[in-house]
Amino acid sequence: MSQCQSCGACCASFRVSFYWAETSDGGGTVPAELTEELDPWRRCMRGTWSDLPLCVALQGEVGTQVSCAIYPDRPSTCHDVREGDAQCLRARERWGLSVPQLISA
Numbered sequence: 001m002s003q004c005q006s007c008g009a010c011c012a013s014f015r016v017s018f019y020w021a022e023t024s025d026g027g028g029t030v031p032a033e034l035t036e037e038l039d040p041w042r043r044c045m046r047g048t049w050s051d052l053p054l055c056v057a058l059q060g061e062v063g064t065q066v067s068c069a070i071y072p073d074r075p076s077t078c079h080d081v082r083e084g085d086a087q088c089l090r091a092r093e094r095w096g097l098s099v100p101q102l103i104s105a
Contacts, residue, residue: 003083008066009091010081011058016045018075029073045075063097 020043022028023035034056035043046056057074060066068074081087089099 005067006063006065007092007097008058008060008062009095009097010088011055011066011068011078012053012062013091013094014048014087015053016048016055016075016077017042018044018077022075030075031070031073034070062095 017038018030020026020037020041023030023032023043025032030043030045032043034046036046036049038044038049047054055068057069058066059069068078084099092099
């Protein structure tokens, strides 16, 4: 199991915004019904545009066991976050989670 599957902090720490054409109603794969409009060019995942963001697609409990309900169809913003990168570490800190022990190949 990836350390991401026992974390989920990034899904509950940031606004997940992306170009509108990534949604299913724009020809993309992200289910449009799980998003909201930010402006004419950008959408965000429902639940992430708040002071306490929590992505509607996140299943499980942050810091325990999580999964993404739309993992194969998630937005580009989610593809960009990598285990142990700066965004990951900020999210883990926000949730009081330890820094992951990264395994090098």
